[in-house]
Amino acid sequence: MKRSSESGMSVIVRTVTCVAAIPVIIFGLYVIMHGHLTPGGGFAGGAIIATMTALFIVAEGGDAADRLGRGMLLTAESAGLVLFALLAFLGLRTTFFYNFLANSGSIFGTQVPFGPNPGYLETAGVIPLMNLVVGLEVFAALSLVVIFMFSYRREEQ
Amino acid sequence: MISLPFLAVMVIISIGLSAVIFRRNLVKIVMGTSIVASAINLFIVSLGYREGGVAPIFTGAPTLEMVLPTPQALTLTSIVIDLAVTAMMLSFAIIIYKHYGSLDSRKRRLRE
């Protein structure tokens, strides 16, 4: 495999990064989805997935930051934020941010039994949806921060 | 007898604050702010500690004596805010380096 730039790390590092991407992203998605049962949630899971962007840039060299799709990440970030505010607005018949899906029988609305239990995924109403949306937004935003900071390095040489 | 987490918080705040006040390099000032923020996060979490309590998660909890969960929510918010502030200050340091050629805070162009 021929490298496209002078910088970047060796073949071993790049291959292991590609292989390690899969468990990291799956772990990040797990943390996002189980935010209402175990510690973590939207922000922590999104940050875990965003480390893959940073790892990719470190492994391929700083020039790789220009090849990553910024437009899609900007759209994903704004879409995540708009969906979050929309979910908060949807409870406005009662109050702003009201959890209108909890204990209601629809998508995430099962009743939770009191006390220690093994943890049921379809509970907690609008919270897992907000976790998903926040996770998408945080991943996009942190990836953009890393990409934009790397894009400044070429102009100093 | 002062409790150990609070003593550690005081020490770390003073280290971070002395970095912000006495260092000239812009990146070290940013690091100092981040250190102070981490110390305050430690302080918030340690406020909720109860003797013999477990993590406040109902999933598979061994007993019902738990530490307070509200400080943990406050700490999560504070971590996110500090991340945003640090990212923004580092971006400013990058732009200043691009225009001024140095990260020394004494080489400034805005004067009285």
Place this chain on the structure above:
Amino acid sequence: MSFIVEHGPALAIAVPLMAAFATPLISRAGGRARNGVALLALLLTECILVLLFADVLSSGVRVYTMGATIPSLTSPVGYPIRIILEVDAMSALMALVSVTIALAVCIYSMRFMRSRDGMGYYYALLLMITVGMLGIVMTGDLFNMFVFLEILSISSGAIIAFYVNRGEASEAAFKYAVISAAGALMVLLAVCFLYGQYNLLNIGALAGVMQFTFLDKIALVLLVSAFALKCGAVPLHMWVSDAYSEAPAPISAALVVISQASLYALFRVCFTLFGAMPVIGVIGWFIIGLGVLSMFIGVTMAIPQHDIKRLMAYHAVSQTGYILLGLGVGLAVLGNAEAIGSFGIKAMEGAIFHMVNNALFKGLLFLTAGAIIYRTGTRDLNKLGGLAHAMPVTTCFFIIGMLSIAGLPPFNGFSSKILIYESVFMFSPVLSIIAILVSILTLASFVKVFQSAFLGPKRREYKDVKEVPVAMLIAMGILAFFIILFGLLPDLAVQWLIEPAAKALLSQLNYVGAIV
């Protein structure tokens, strides 16, 4: 209508928030769509806040619990358990002022910054600044106030550095960001001290159970210092001149109201949270000291400046000193019911009125400075001259702002300054004389600016300078209209707007009683 009033506090924060989130997506559809959405969001927020203000005047404190089954269910188990927004007359007045200035800034920016890149982010940040200001003034929860304070600091820090092609803007923004972060972390430390002792974060609930131990006094000192740092009181004013002068001109006008949001937080903490403390008069004297220092040092540092925006920034420090003086007098006599009735409440009315007026005339002055920069391209007073021939309307607005800031009738600066002079004179004559002296120096400094920039013969290099476009004149006209209105009808303004706000600050029991 009653739906809007009942959900008013949450809607007033949520509408600009949603618009701020949607702006980067909408700006792909073009610049006009984005400008329209921002303007529409701010107009909608202004309407909601006017309705909310009318409701608060008639029926008292309005409480909103986020996420409960009914909005007024604050304490279902005996103590408050969710984030509660609590709007009394002072909050509603500050919110109205904030959104009016933000609206004028938005209209002005539509023309001033038309031909630049990245305007989607500019409007998103402007809407986030509005959200931050409205959040600070309308929340009833201390940690929520910290979060909105940080939202405001981050958004305003980012927008100060908007001109990335100049290194000076980033340097000013770096200084602003470090100092704002330090102040906000001090606020967080104080909030955590209070939380660790009483296990409560709600301002009303804390005011009810506070026992003024030594740790509470440390928290009070941290809060007062942090909010004084954020509003630019001397000796914590080092960021003001850089940040105001390097920001884009409409944002300098908005920075005045941003500093006043922290001033509101200072008074909410001093009067409502710690108002029943026996030694609160000491804090009052401290704030009077800060006020006198700010007034004097602000105006003396403004006189030798030759950069027009830096000069106006130092005057902003000076005017903040007036507000601190008036409210410090009110705080110093808080335990003395007879002094409160005779001059204490008048001092507070003067200070709150001066907050409103300061936002208006300082905003107008920064917008006229922006108009000068837009047409001539320079900020240096040594190079300007003779602009009154070519820009008559801008000159007229500048004269209105100049006479207003100096405290001359019939403009609104006189109305609020006379209240401050009279009441502070009854408290201590020396302070009142210092305040009048500072007004004279302010007038001297602005006469210098007027003469340098506008009077004199037309200069050769500015011969094709015309008047500024209509959108910028409309924005300046809105502010000038309110200046003249409050100057000609001060009694109505005090009776309907200011006196309920001052009374709401003094009556701590109403605020506490709405929660528990």
